[in-house]
Amino acid sequence: EDKVVQSPLSLVVHEGDTVTLNCSYEVTNFRSLLWYKQEKKAPTFLFMLTSSGIEKKSGRLSSILDKKELFSILNITATQTGDSAVYLCAVEVYNNNDMRFGAGTRLTVKP
């Protein structure tokens, strides 16, 4: 059975801290791994990763994929209170375009 496991489940930090969120997966026919941010409502897309070792970056957020060890990390530097959200990792598989989500990491950034 396909699995997507995120850790930690929750994290509380202070503004300015750097955080690393983890996502490990076990799927057959891996196609891509995606990160989403969910604040109060719908998840919004952050990154899509398909190749190992290539960092994707957007402002203070960056992510990288390791297809050998089957995991990805999402880094947020100089955190701000607006970064408080649930961060979701999802894995897409070939052949059926299915997308499975992890349970998410709830990040709280305190002023």
Add this chain to the structure above:
Amino acid sequence: DAGVIQSPRHEVTEMGQEVTLRCKPISGHDYLFWYRQTMMRGLELLIYFNNNVPIDDSGMPEDRFSAKMPNASFSTLKIQPSEPRDSAVYFCATGQGNGELFFGEGSRLTVL
């Protein structure tokens, strides 16, 4: 485009009643997914469609749940009869098959 549109935004109903949730996808998106989100289980894939055809419904919890996509611009998720354990936020998400999904704002269902 207005994005993925879901209705109703909130529904409170009594156990045993029929519930119908609706979704209007982004025009041109060939893939439509229904997800359920709870605190306990996170985001669970219920079913998805490609070009209006159901591809994988293995996530549908039981026969009380059904989903249809009669055309490219409309999908429904029906629960009949509803039970308290169905209480959750139901998301519709659409995409073009390149991985990125666009989510609606969700329908929060409470079954008393």
